Amino acid sequence: MISPTKWIREYAFTTLLPPRPRTNHFASTLGQNILDSEGLPLEVPERSELRTERSTGRRLRGAVAHHLGRAIVSGAIQPGERLTGEVANAEALDVSRSAYREAVQVLAAKGLVESRTKAGTRVLPRSRWNLLDPDVLAWAFSGEPDLGFIRDLFELRAIVEPAAARLAATRRTKSDITAMRAALAQMRRHTLATEAGRAADREFHDALLESTHNSALITLSASIGAAVNWTTQFKQRTKALPRDPVPDHARVSDAIAAGDPEAAEAAMRALVDLAFDDTRYSMGALEDR
Numbered sequence: 001m002i003s004p005t006k007w008i009r010e011y012a013f014t015t016l017l018p019p020r021p022r023t024n025h026f027a028s029t030l031g032q033n034i035l036d037s038e039g040l041p042l043e044v045p046e047r048s049e050l051r052t053e054r055s056t057g058r059r060l061r062g063a064v065a066h067h068l069g070r071a072i073v074s075g076a077i078q079p080g081e082r083l084t085g086e087v088a089n090a091e092a093l094d095v096s097r098s099a100y101r102e103a104v105q106v107l108a109a110k111g112l113v114e115s116r117t118k119a120g121t122r123v124l125p126r127s128r129w130n131l132l133d134p135d136v137l138a139w140a141f142s143g144e145p146d147l148g149f150i151r152d153l154f155e156l157r158a159i160v161e162p163a164a165a166r167l168a169a170t171r172r173t174k175s176d177i178t179a180m181r182a183a184l185a186q187m188r189r190h191t192l193a194t195e196a197g198r199a200a201d202r203e204f205h206d207a208l209l210e211s212t213h214n215s216a217l218i219t220l221s222a223s224i225g226a227a228v229n230w231t232t233q234f235k236q237r238t239k240a241l242p243r244d245p246v247p248d249h250a251r252v253s254d255a256i257a258a259g260d261p262e263a264a265e266a267a268m269r270a271l272v273d274l275a276f277d278d279t280r281y282s283m284g285a286l287e288d289r
Helices: 004-016 026-030 056-074 086-093 097-109 134-141 147-171 174-190 195-210 221-234 246-257 261-283
Strands: 113-116 120-123
Touching: 056 097, 056 134, 086 097, 097 113, 134 221, 147 195, 147 221, 147 246, 147 261, 174 195, 174 246, 195 221, 195 246, 221 261, 246 261
Parallel strands: none
Antiparallel strands: 113 120
16 A cells, blocks of 8 residues: 555645646645535635735645545545655645644644654544544545445434424524525525525524524534535535425424424424435435435
C-alpha cells in the first residue's frame, strides 16, 4: 500500500496541482476541486492575496483540511497510518508548515487524526470519527459512500426526527409554523433538484427541530441538515428523484400545525422511510433493509 506521505505528494500533483515546475498555484486550483459542507465550491484566493486578506489564512487551512479529510474518509489514507513528514507534506501541497499544521488540528478536532509528541500524526479508527460533523459528511459523499453508511444516517433520522415531530406538535409557536411553511413554499417553488430547493429542505428540518424548543435536539440541526442535504444530492447523481417528496413534508407540517403529535410522528416516520427507499432506488440497491 502506498505510504501516506507518498500519496500526498503524488495525489496533490496529479489531481490538485499543475505539473512541475512548481509555482504557487495551490490556492487557485484546490478550490476548484472541493466542496464545502453545504455542497458549494470552496473558493480559495490566489497566493498573492494571502498577504493582504486576513481571512485567507483560515481559508487556505480549510482547503488543506478538506484535501486531507477527503483522502482519509475515502480510504486513500487508512486508519492506523501516520502522516509523517510535516515538512515534506507541506511542501507537496505547496503551503506553509503552519497552514499544514493547522489543517491537521482541524482534522484532530473532528476525530480523524491524533497527534502525539515524537509519535507523529496517526489516522484514528473510523469509530473515533465524528461522522455527524457536516464537513466529514461532505467528504464521505464526495466519493461513493456505501449503503451501510447511508442506512446508518437514515436510521439515526428515524430515531430522532419522528420523536422531534411529535414534540414539536405540542410545543410549536406561530413563528415556528410560519418558518416551516415558508421553507415548504420554497421547496415547492424550486424543487429538490436545485440548490435553492435543497437549502429550503434543510431550513424545513431546522425549523422542525427548533419547534421542539429542546436545546439538546436543536444542537443536532447542523448534522441532520447535512445528512438530509447530502443524501438528497447523492440520490440524484445518476437518476432523477423517483417522486416528489414535498407532499410528505407538507403532511408533517400540517400535523404539527394542527397540534396532533401522533399524526406528526407518523408523518415524519413515513417521510424518512420513503426518503431511504428513494435513495436505495436511485442507487440500484436490491437488498432489504
